[in-house]
Amino acid sequence: MTPTQIKSHSHPIIVAENLAKTVLTAEGTLHILSSIDLIINSGESIAIIGESGSGKSTLIGLLAGLDTSTSGSISLNGLDITQMNEDGRAAIRNELIGFVFQSFQLLQGLTALENVMLPLELRGDKKAKAIASRLLERVGLAHRLSHTPKQLSGGEQQRVALARAFATQPKILFADEPTGNLDSKTGASIIDLLFELNSENQTTLILVTHDAHLAARCERTIKIEAGQQV
Amino acid sequence: MNLSRFNLALRLLWRDSRSGELTILIIALLIAVTSSTAISLFSDRLQRTMTLQAAEFLAADLVIACPTPIPTDWQSRAKQLNLTLAQTVEFPSVLIEHDELLLAGVKAVSSSYPLRGLLKTTGADYNSETITHAGPEAGRVWVEKRILSALKLNIGDSLTVGEKPLTISNIITYEPDKKGDLYSFSPRVMMNDADLTATGIIQPGSHVHYFFQFSGDQEAIVNFKQWLQPQLTPSQKIMDIHEDRPELGTALIRAERYLGLSSILVILISGVAIAMATGRYTQRHFNATALLRCLGCQQREILWLYCSQFLILGLLTSAIGCLLGWFAQRGLFKLLKDLLPQQIANPNLSALGFGFSIGIIVLLAFALPPILRLKNVAPLRVLRQDLEPLPISAWFVYSLSITIIGLLIWRYTTDVKMTATVLGTGLITLLVLSVLIYGLLNLIASLVPKMSLTWRFGLQGLIRNRQATISQILAFSLTLAAMLLSFTVRTDLINNWQQQLPENAPNHFALNIFPEQQLAFKADLQQDAIQGSQFYPVVRGRLTKINHTPVQKFVSKDSQGDNATHRELSLTWTKELPEDNKLVAGQWWTPTQTVSVSVEQKLADNLKINLGDLLTFSIDNQLVYATVTSLRALKWDTMKPNFYMVFSPGSLDAFPSTYITSFYLPEAKKDLLNTLVKKYPSTTVLEVDLILKQFKTLLKQLTQAINYLLYFALMAGFTVLFAAVYATLDNRIYEGTLMRTFGANRKFLRKTQWIEFGVLGLISGFLAVIIAEAILYALYTRVMAIEYQPNLTLSLIVPVISALFVSLVGLLGVKQVLNRPPIHVLRGL
Ligand SMILES: Nc1ncnc2c1ncn2[C@@H]1O[C@H](COP(=O)(O)OP(=O)(O)OP(=O)(O)O)[C@@H](O)[C@H]1O
């Protein structure tokens, strides 16, 4: 499949220069990522592929500001997040970024609606409830608003996670193997939904996947091998 | 035993302990064992030391006082029980030397006297006191200094007692069992009982007091006492440490009860921590267990696997705890070295064993129920994470902990009914509290939607999982209540003691003051700025009949009434109600012509005297009839003159009377005594300052000991709070991280945490105050016999402190996680 719509790649939204991540372990220094250079334009969809353990999750964790790099710089929408503290990055995340995780990561104590409202409320959006219900309706869960994650199937939980990711109309969406915990049929429907929402919102999509078919649906593929970009 | 399984258990335990998951459990268990070992060792040693010390006041563990020798088979019975025997005979005797005449209190002692305590004497130089453990040898006599000056004698001179001349070898300065009996006071002459017959004083019908003294194993003493009791005649009286010195007895009993109470509280508090820590441990092992079951482990094997881990853990930790407890206890004694008597009872191995077994028992009671839950983990959980094992039957969990708590309480109270009452009340309280908290949470839930975002998120943390919140608040409030109890009881106990013996409590009594000397005596005291109590007139008399029935009919053996009817009473009259007396029934004097009397309440109870009864007194061989118009309660230990019978003014005018008073004489003014004794030769001054000083030291020791126990309880309490907050952190950390992923900043999260923990602490604090006050009320009125007064300041401060503490611990727990990049947390899941 090809992208349904050709976007004007107006300006770079993610710029990473000479990015490296090392951790100290009992056996010594472990280089997880080294010399990564990336420019991702607004509205682009990118697939990150690579073997297990190659450093994909680490990379998007850095790009999304969930982790700090050992060296190099990352700027999101022109702002250098490597110079920011945790709260600064949190503000950027809230403003620019949406996430979808392999294991859904919904708050167990909250209902589907409350989960989707969470990022909206955190930015003080007064219309949180209306927006969240509309999005849940959009992902086909209009009738499950008051259900908690335990009462939902995996596919349904990931739909809630999608609704939550798009609730703040983020400029960038990071998805780390969003179908990894789902059967292929459910996974496919989630991916379709993801791409639909993506094109509706003109979001920049960074998708980590093992699936070559899925990667092919993206405009560009970045391959990581043993912490190096190839 | 399957060795490879055992190895697996060991290996898993090793992993778990290294990964730090069991740390809190180990700490809590360690605290329970350490503190209960230390408390049980310490209080056991202290109690035995105190008992020994108290026994000194009697110079024995048990004494039979009687006017004639006891049957010989009593003595053989005592020997059979391996008791040590001693005997003293006391009688008044007029000494005549150098044409001077003096009434002395002679005491003839057997060679084994004193069985407890010691004697102090000085030689001719007066200044170096010698401590001895035996009285004078035959042919020798020890006298009080006053005797030498009064009879113009010196050490080495001969003193004739009755018909027997004896050589004065020492001046006696201290004897342990000197009695404070007001009218038997006269200077001491102590001789060996081998010389007794030669004095010729002991004749049939002569006025002599025999004291048969016994010491030995506590069990044997109790045994002996029980054997004796039914055989006693009315004139034979048993004295032992708990009965003979009521003020000392109550202090000891209260201290013992406090020690017991603290022990239970510390154990319970630690138990709560262990339960919470194990709960968390269990939850973290659901997945691993599911995997093991998948790999083919049977339920029984799973159970065995974890139980053996905990058993190993329990044994190791308890052993270490015992060791620590032993050192802690030694440290305590070292700290208290200056206060405690030189000789301290040895540590008792069974007290050490108790600490150890507490470790195992507490683990069993509080860790087993959550562990048992692991047995129920379904293998299917490997596929469906949300499959939580059923909790173990509540019936089982509760009955297990209740049984064990009940056993603990029973161990200290040894009273089935009381244990049942305590447990029953506790259960009902828990139930009521749970309902109360549930209602409160519902109320909060209904208010939440209208609140600001921060408050909403903070409070949602509480109402999201109500069941967990309820048990958390219960744990917090029970722990806090326990700490509060320990603190308040201690404070009240110590205040009570201090009130009982204020700095300036009278330490001298003056008796036999003639009426015409009363004013002069008063003036002399005032002139030297000596604080004295009221002067009371005294007439000696005997209560003979109650409503025309001989009083003996009302008397039960060995009771206070027995005491009061077998000897002359001091009768007095006053216009006003004496200070420290409280009217409990009837009215103080109304202007009538009849002779009225006010009776002390306990004596009245004992003799079944009621208002309106007609009492017959025999005074000076005349009969006096008096109507009971009021009953009084009084404090016996105030060191002021106290009277069983107070007459209306004028009732006893026909009889000769003397006056009695008590006053506080500071050590620096002790010389005044000589002046007084010279100026009022007929007046007897009774010095109780030494006894008082001893008593005060004792109370100080108890106070110190109790303080240390409090620190234990507080330490345990804070650890539990810490453990409890930590046990619930996992979920909070996860949620906080996720919120951060979506852009919540740390300030916002910190605020919500403050709100959540703060409200949690506040509610727990308030409940704790309610629980503690309720228990205090019951405890004071039923067990300790201290007046109950609610403490308002504390009731307000505790919730605030609790809120602050819980918030601080909570924030401390989440703090480092707040600063870590969120990905670490998400990865860790
Ligand atoms: N904090 C850390 N400490 C030690 N090693 C780490 C840490 N974080 C990541 N690694 C290691 O870095 C490597 C890359 O991890 P990462 O999770 O990025 O891989 P991945 O490409 O996402 O793999 P997968 O496809 O299996 O999810 C792995 O070998 C991992 O074990």
Ligand SMILES: [Mg+2]
């Ligand atoms: Mg990954």
